[in-house]
Amino acid sequence: MKLKFKTQAYQSAAVQAVVNCFTGQPPASAEAITYRIDPGQAKKGVEDLFSESGFKNADLTLSDVQLLDNIQQVQRGQNMPVDNSLAKSKVARINLDVEMETGTGKTYCYIKSIFELNRRYGWSKFIIVVPSIAIREGVAKSLEITAEHFLETYRKKARFFIYNSKQLHHLESFSSDAGINVMVINVQAFAARGADNRRIYDVLDDFHSRRPIDVISANRPILILDEPQKMEGAQTLKSLEEFKALMVLRYSATHKTTHNRIHRLDALDAYNQKLVKKIAVRGIAVKGQAGTAGYLYLQSIEISSKKPPEARVEYEQKLAGGNIKRIVKKLSKGDNLYDLSNQLDQYRDGFVVSDINANTDTLSFTNGLELTVGDATGDVTEAALRRIQIREAIKAHFDKEQALFQQGVKVLTLYFIDEVAKYRDYTSADEKGDYARIFEEEYKQYLNEVLDLDETPYIKYLKGIPAEKTHSGYFSIDKKTKRLADPAVAARGENAGLSDDVDAYDLILKDKERLLSFAEPVRFIFSHSALREGWDNPNVFVICALKHSDNTVSHRQEVGRGLRLSVNQHGDRMDHPAIVHDVNVLTVVASESYKDFVAALQKDISDSLSARPKVADEEFFTGKVLKTAAGDVAVTPQLAKQIYKYLLKNDYTDDTDRITGTYHDAKKAETLAELPPELKPYATQVYQLIDSVFSASQLPDISDDRRPKKNPLNANFEKQEFKALWSRINRKAAYSVAFDSDELVQKAVTVLNDKDAGLRVTPLQYTIQHGEQAEAVTYDGIKEGNAFKLKATETETNRQSVHSAVKYDLIGKLAEGTQLTRRTVADILKGLNVAVFAQFKTNPESFIAEATRLINEQKATVIIEHLAYDPVEDKFDLDIFTAGLTKQDFSKAGDKLQRHIYDYVLTDSNVERQFVKEMDTSSDVVVYAKLPRGFLIPTPVGDYNPDWAISFKEGAIKHVYFVAETKGSMSSMELREIEKTKIKCARKFFDEINQRFAPEAVKYDVVDSFGKLMELVK
Template sequence: MELQLESLKYQDIAVQSVVKVFDGTEKNTFDNACIEGIRSNVCKLTAEQIKENIKGVLTENGIDEETAKLSTDNDLCIEMETGTGKTLVYIKTIYELYKHYGFTKFIILVPSVAIRQGVLSAFKIFDKQLENIYGFTPKAFEYDSKRLNKVTNFIEEQHPQVMVMTLASFNSEDKILNQAQREDLFANIPFIDAIGKTNPIIIMDEPQEGMDTENSIKQIAKLNPLYKLRYSATHKVLKNLVYRLTPYDSYKQGLVKKIEVLTVTEKNDEATIKIELSQTQNGKGDPKAKLKAWKMKGGKYVFEETNWLKVGDNLGEKTNNPSYLNYKITRINKSLKTGKWSVEFSNGAVLEEKQSSGNLQSIWALQLEWLIRRHFQKTQKFAEQGIKCLSLIFIDKVANYIGETPIIKELFIEKYKLVYAEMNEGKQPTDEHINQIQGYYFAQKASGEFADNEGGQKEQKKIYELILKGKEELLTITNPVQFIFSHSALGVGWDNPNVFNIATLNTAYSEIRKRQEIGRGLRICVNQDGHRIYDALNVEDTERINQLTVIPNETYETFVTQYQEEIKEVYGTTKAGAGLTHTHKGKPQNEVHFKRNTNEPIDAAFKRFWKSLAKKTDYLISFNEENLIEKSKEEINKINIADYVAEVSSRSIGEITEEGIKDDFGGTETYALKAYFTPLDLVEELSENTGLSYRTLFKIVEGITNHEHFVKNPPQFIHQAAAIIRNIELDEMIRGLDYHLTGEEFPFSFDDFVKNIAPQAYVETPKRGVFDKMLVDSDVERWFAKTADLDDEIICFLKLPSYYKIKTPIGEYEPDFGLVMKRKSLKTGSESEYYFVIETKGTNDINDKKSLTESEVYRIKCAMKHFEALGVEVHYKAPVKEYSYFKTEATKTINSIIEQA
C-alpha cells in the first residue's frame, strides 16, 4: 500500500497563511544567504512589514486581531484540529518556503519519540509524490548525537535541510550540542551556536508539551530561529494565530470522522465517577462526612479526601469538578438496621461506608465487549471497500496487560471469544489467532522493565516498527494486528487513519485530555490502495463509514462535560467543539425525529415555493481580456512602495542586576538598499501567482510606469500587483458571468427523517417550519429560525437541503434558508406571497472583509445572478446577520414590487 497525497483546500490555506507572512522577502541564494561557509535563512523585512503581512492573512482568514494575539515575537501559531493533517501541512510549508523564498534550514521540534517517528515516516511516505509536484526533495533526517556529520551537513548545505529532533536532545547544558570542549566542534564553537548561525525556521509540533517552560525557552533561543511555527490543536501559548481550523469546522466540513460516544455504564452505577465515603462525624451539630472524590488540582484530577461536608454542600463546587455538580448532599444518615453510615445526593444516588465505588473489572469487561462488537460490525461493513478496521485501547497501567496478573489481557481474550462465537455461528478462534490480532506499544526502561510513562523508551523492535514506522503495513488487511494497547505513549501525536474505535480502561478519569483522546482516530480512513474514502455530507448515520466510536470510562455526561470544558478553555465557548452522538450499550439515544408539518396552508405554500426554487442553472463566462489589462495597469501604477532599507538600532547594556538587564536606547539609522530583478522575473512571478498567460502579462507590464517603486523592493511590488490582478480577475469573472436554465429541477424528497444529534444542533420550529424541527449550524441560524417561527407574516420556511447546490466558477454553493412571506396590500386589501432565499453570516455587509472571506463574497455574488436567471420572483438576501435586518430588506423589496405594479 502507498498512502496517496490529496490536494485539500483547507490544508492549502493553512500552508499559504504562513508563506504570505514573508511576502516581499528577497529570495535567498548562494550569494546573499551564505556567510563564512554557513548557508543561512535571511529575511530583511522589517518588523512593521511582517506585522502588515500578518494582518493581511488575518483578514483573509476571518480572524480578528484580539483572537490572533498579535505579537512582535517571531512566533506564528497554526491551529488545526487533530486528524486534519497538520504534519503534512507543515511539511508542505517547508517545500513552499523554499520554493518562494529559498529558505533552506528547518528544524522540526517534537515532544516525544512517537511523534518524531511519525514525522520521519510522513516524509518517507510522501517524498516521491511531493518531488513530482515541486521538483526537489529536502534532506530530512533524525538528529543523532553519534552522527554529528549530519549536523555539519545541515549547517553547510545549500540544499534544503530538515532536522527532526526531540526537545530532550538539547534541553540541558551537558547535551552534546551544548558542549564547548570537544575535538569535533564546528569552527571551534558549540554545535548549537553553529546551528544558530543558520537562523533555522523551527517548526514546533505540539508546543504545549513542554516547549514553553523557562528552560525550554532558553534552550530554543540558542538556536536563534528566524521564526518559530507552532502547530497544535490545543495551544497553551497563543501568538500571531494566522490560521484556525476548529473542531466544529472540521466536523461540519466532513474533514474528520464523526464521533459516537458509546457508554457502558449502568444507570445509578456511580463507579464511573468514583466517590467513596471515607469518614463521618456525629457530634453536637448535624452529621458531617468526608468523601474521597476526583478533585481538580493544578490542572489535573487527583483522587483524594474532601474537607468535612454537610447537608446542602455541592460536591462539584467543593472538588472544582463539574462532573459532580449534580451531587448535592441531601442526607447524611446512620441506618438502625445495618449500623452503616450513608450519604444521599440530590440525583438519587446513595453511597454507603466501606462500599466499593464499583466493580472496576466489570466496567472494563463491558468496555472491551462493546469495543470488540463495534470492531466486528465495522470490519464486516468495510469488507467490500477494502478498508481495515483498527481499535485502540488505553489502559490504566502496563502491569494489567503484561504483568504477573494481566487482568485486561485476560478480559480481552474472554470477551473476544464471546463476540467471535456470536459472529461466527458458535465457532471459537484459535489461541494463535487471538495472539496475532493484538499489538501493544508501551514505554520501556533500558533495563527492560516496562514503565507507565514515556521515559527511557526502548520498545520491542517488531511492534515498534509496525506501530510507529509501518503505518502502511498496519493498514493492510493481510497484517493480522487489529487491536492496539497502549498506556500513554500513543496519547499525543500518533494516529492512524483507520482507527475506528477507542476505549479508555483507566481507574477513573482518562489521563489523556479528551481532544487528544478522540484525536487518535479522527483522520479520514483509507482503502487498500491508500486512497481516502469520504462519506457524502448528507449520508445517513447507518451508512456512514467514517465514524469513530469512543468508549470512555465515565458517563456520557462526564465525558461531554470534560470535552466541552477543554473547548471552552481554548475558544471561550463550547459551541466550537465537534458534535457528539451518544449510544448507551449499543442502543441509540438522543434520536431526534424531524416531521413534516401537516398544516395544509404551509404545505401548499411550500410546494408553490419549491416549484419556483427547484430550477437548476448552469453558467457561461465571457472574459474581457482588454478590460482586465487596462484596469490592472491603472491599479498597479498606483502602488507606492516604501524605500527598501536596512534598519540598524543600538541598545547599550548599562547595568545587570538581579531584576534583569537595564539598557539604554542609542537610536536607529536606516540605509537604502538595492534590489536586483529583471522584467522576465516579474512576468514569471506574476504568472505563477495569478494564472494569467505570459502574453497577457507582458501587455500589463508594458503599461507599468512606476518603475521607481518596483526597483525599491521587487518582491513586495509583485505581491501587491498579484493581489490587484487577482481581485480584478474575480470582478471581471462576475461581470461576464451569465446563468441560464438547464431545464432540470432539484428533486422533491422531503420525507420525515431521524438524526442522532446533540440538542444544540437543531431548533424547534413547530408553528411555521416545513419541518417541526430544523438543523442549525450556528447561533445566527438558530436565532433566525426561532424568530421566523414566531413571525405572523411568515407562511413557511425551511433550512434548504444539502443537495440544493448552486454551481459557481469557484465551487458549489449551498444557501441557508428558504422562506415564504405574506403581506396584505393596504390599497386593495388582497394578500400576496413573496419568496425569499437567505444566506446568514456574522455580518449584514457584503464588504465586511473581517467577517467574510473572498470566496464567500464571490459565491454570494454568483448566487445573485443564479436567482435572477430563474425567471420567477425569488428574492435573494445575503449576507444577513439579524432577522430584523432581513425584515427591513424584505419590506423594501415588497414595497418596490407593489409600487411597480
C-alpha cells in the same frame, strides 16, 4: 486510496512566519556552501569511494540587530508579544518557536518550511529531531506521502532518511548531495546511554575512522525539533550543541521553555477556525457502592412521536436455571424491575419506574432513586465498566457511521488497552481475550437492531462485514513466537509509559491509507496505550481508553489522537466551512462522568493557553496592528483608549480588566453594543484583537454526546407545496466561463491606475520609543519594577525600501496570487502609470498584496459577465435532508416550529433567528426549509449554499416559490467580495433554471428581514 494535500492559508502563514525572520539574507552561492568532506582513514586495500566535495548550509550574514528586527516585524504582524532580544541558547544562535495545535498539520508546515527556506535562501541541510520512535516513524511517513505534493509546487524532491548507526553511508550522501537533504533522528540515538546510542560520538572503523557527529556538524544543519518540551533534559541539550546548528526551529502545541515565539495557532484558534474536530463526551458515572443496591445502567432516553419516552436500561435478570445475566431492555413508565428480573430480591423495594424525563435525560423510581443518562449504580465492577465503555463506543460509532457513510467517510473507533492478553489470549481455544469477546457480543447485539432498518447501501455494507473481521489489534509482534506482545515501554523521562517498538508503529503507519477505505473491513481497532503517539489517522471518530487513569496522560493528550479533520474515499479533507463541524465530531467514551471529564479537559486546554494575554487594558491595545484592505494600521494610544472605554462602558471587562462572559455571549447573539465612530472603520479587526485576549468563556464547547435533541423530518416535508417547491429547485448545473484576457487586462489597468480607488501602497513605518531609567520600588525589602520607563513614542515613515537588496519575481508573485499567466500579468504591469509602478520600490510586499487584491476583484467581475450555467440531468437525493442530523446538537435550538420541515432549526445569526420567528408565525407561509448543507450551487469562487426555500399561499402572493439569502445588511458594501460574487452567480443559476424547467418561476433574492421578503413576494 491516496491522501491529498492542498495549500491552506493558516499553514502558509506558519511557513511565512519562519521564512520572513531571515528577510535580507542573500541566496546561497555555490562558493559559499562547497567544502571538502573529511575522507577519514580508509582501511588498507579498500578503495575510497566517497566524494570529496560537500555542500553545507551557508552562514547567516544578517547581524543580530537585523535578525531581531525581522523577528519583531513577524511578531507585530501577528499581534504577538514582541521580544527585545534574541533568545539565548548554546545550541544555536537563532532559536525560533512555532506553536501549532495538535491535528493542524505542524509536520506538514515544517516540511514546507524546508522547501521555502531552500527556495528563498538556498539552505539544504535539515535534521528533524524527535523524542520517540513513534514520532520518528510518523515524520518519515509524512515525508514520503507529501513528496509528490511538494514536487508539484517546488519542482524538486527532498532526499530523506532515518539515522541508523549501522547504516552510516547515508551520511555521505547527506553531505555530498547539493539538493534538499533531510535526516530524521530520535533523541535516544545521541542522548541516551548504551553502546549503539553513543556510536555517533565514537571514532568508528567501519566509518573510515571518523566520528559520525563530525560529518553531520560540518554541514551546519538547521535543526527542527518536533515536540521540544520532551527534549529539555540537560544531557539532551548538551548533546544538541554537538550538531553545531545554523539555527533551531521548535514546533509544538505545548512549549514549556520559550525562545523567540514567532507564530501561534493554539487550541482556541484551531477550534474557532474549524481546523480540528469538535469534541463530544460520553461519560459513565458510577454511583453508590458495589453490592449495596441492584445493578442498573441507564444508557439512553429514547423519544418518539408515536409513544411516550422510553429508557434503555441494563439490569440483572434471573434465568430459568438460576443463573443471573445482565440484559439491556427498554423500560416504560410503570414497569417493575422486580417482575422483569424474575423476582430478584435486589429490585424488590420500589424499583418501579415513576418518570422518564426526556428533557433532563433522567429515569426515576418510586423508591426515590434517580439516574441520569450515563449513570451506573449497584455492583459496578471493573469488568462491568469496561463492557459499558465498549458498548457505548460501538453505539457512538454506528451513530456517526449512519450519517457519514453516504458522504464517503469511513469511521474508525480506537480502543486503548493496557495489555495484549485482554485482546488476544493465547491460552484460550479461540485466542480471544476478554475485550475481543465482549466486543463481538455487544457488536452483534447492536448490529441486529440496526439491520432492522430499511434496506439501504449502508445496511448492505454492514451485512458484508462479519463481526470477527471488523476489529483488529495493532501491537508489537514477538520475533520468536510471531505472536502479539506487549511493547517495550520507556520507564522514565518525558517518554515514560510510551513504546519505542518500531514494528508496532510500522504496522500502524503502513495501514494508514488502507484503513480509510470501505474495502477494508476493519473499523474498530485495539491498540496498546503505550502506542498512543503512533496513531495519526484522520478518521478516528471515537476514542475509548479501557484502562485505569494513572495521570501520566492528560485528557488533552487523550483526545489529541482524533483531532485531525477527516477525509473521504478520494482522500479529500472534509473541511468545507459549511459542514466541517457537522461532519468532524470526535466522541470520547470516558470511564468517569461527563462533568468530571470535561472539567479536566477544559483545565488542560486553559493551562496550554499561557502565552495568550489575559488583560485587556490600554497598554495591551497600544501599538497592535489592525490589518485592513488599505494596509496595516497601528493602534495609537488614542484608539487604544477608545477600545478600552468601549469595553468598560458595556461591562465587557471586569474590575481586573479581564474579558467577561457578557462580551462573548453578546458576540454569539450578535447583540454587541455599537462601536464609537473612531473604531467603526476597523470593527472586524478590533473584535479580532479583543478575541485574542483569553477568557474562560472562549473555551471550546464540549458537548454531551448523549444529550442532543432529536430533529426528525416532520409532516411538513410531505406537503404537496414543499414537493412542488423542491421539484423546481432540485436541479444541478455545470458552469463555464469564457472571456478575453485583453478585456481583463484593460479593466485591471484602469482600476490600478485610478486616482481615488487605485493601487495605493503603504509606506514602511518604524517606531521610535524614548525612555529613561526608572526608580525601582521596594516591597518588603525587595526591589521590584521596570528598569526603564517609556516616555514617548514616535512613528516615522520610510519611503525608501529596506528590501532593496532582495530580488523579487514580481510577475511570478502576481501570477501565483491571481492564477493568471505570466504573460497576462506582464501586460497589466506594462499598462501602469510610472507613478503607480514606482510604488513597488517603496514597499514591495504591500505592492504585491494590493495589486493581487485589485486584479482578483476585476477577475471576479469579468467572470460574472461571462458566466453561463448549463443544467445537467443529475439531481440531489432526498438523503441530503437527513445526512449529518444524527449528531447535531439542537439543545439550544429554541421552541418547536410549526411550518418548518424539521421540528427545530439551527440559525447562524440574530438576523436569522428573527427571520425564522416571523416566518414560522406568518399566515402567508405554507412551508419552508433551511436548505441542507448538501444543497450546493457550483461557482468559480467556491460552492454556494443558499439559506432558505419557502412556499407561500397562492392569492395575493406574486412569487409562490422563493429561495432567500439572509444577510445582516442589504448594502453590498457590507458584503465581502467573495459573497457578492457567489450571490451574483446564484442569480444566474436560478435564471437559467427558471428558463429551462420551472413553469412557475422560482424567485431568488437577498433580504435582511422577513418584512423585506414580503415586499418582494407581494
